[in-house]
Amino acid sequence: MLNFGIREVGIDLGTANTLLVLQNKGIIMREPSMVAVDGGNGEVIAVGRDAYEMNGRTSGGIKVSYPMRWGVIADHEKAIVMIARFLKEITKTVGNLKRKIFVISVPIGITSVEKRAIIEAAKRVGARETLTIEEPLAAAIGANLPVWEPEGLMVVDIGGGTTEMAVISSNGIAVSQSLKNAGQAMDRVVAEYILKNYELKIGSRTAEQLKIRLGTAYGLIDGKREETMEIGGNDLMTGRPKTIEITGLDVEKALEETVAGIINGVRRTLEVTPPELAADLHDRGIVLTGGGSLLHGLDKKMAEEIKVPVILAENPMDCVALGTERAMRNLDSLRLASS
Incomplete structure (x- = not known):
């Protein structure tokens, strides 16, 4: 067992998804934020990828769920078990992590109760001290943006549960907004569209696969509307298994309202941004991060409607985690912001 002297x-x-990073080591774990529970005795039998693989493929006696909802802890006990098992897994490589300092990214506008729940969860798995950093700020740092400069920059982080958008200047958030239009909402509306238009009931995993493979906000690019994918589900009328072919145009239509909600949220945020910072954004542009930002054509559609340049960050799914790791280099600033 190795020990890198990590604090x-x-x-x-x-x-x-949950990502773990270590001081000066970057991302060392990436797992779905999921738990599988035995319905009989309530015991958690799997977490992360193992639980994800069980989702929709198990008997009624096993329940798979996300203990996080909209970026905060929804099921305290399951979240603690999940985090503890993730940490136990990485100790095989880096040694004992008890009594370490934890730095955890949190959504904008997190309540004091929600924040205490995260800190208590960290304490119960061995944290000596727990500090927090707001997700858009972490995303900006992870995207290598000059957050310390006294000029405006904007990040839109589209995660699984929430879309966090913020105008940042001088290492602080000047204007922000959080929406529940995000990756899981996209999956849900895709499933609802297939049910309504094709009378086929599909699971969340199939909906997610459709979003990833065919999803588009601007299907004119690269002929995305014409791409197809065969999917299976239960016929709503007969209850029997059935397969159908879905096009990129179908998924584009399904996602229209969710995409419009995100773009309107960006527009509202810009409307309340101080003029001096807003002027900076016309030069610097808006940076997209998070897994949802990978939706085909979203950057181009947003730029076209907002009339501001929009740039997709490099490795957008990793920006928050990488920013959290880099923020560890200045713990005093984090302590001041977390107080």
């Missing part, structure tokens, strides 16, 4: 552990505790 800090960073956790991007997302609704859909």
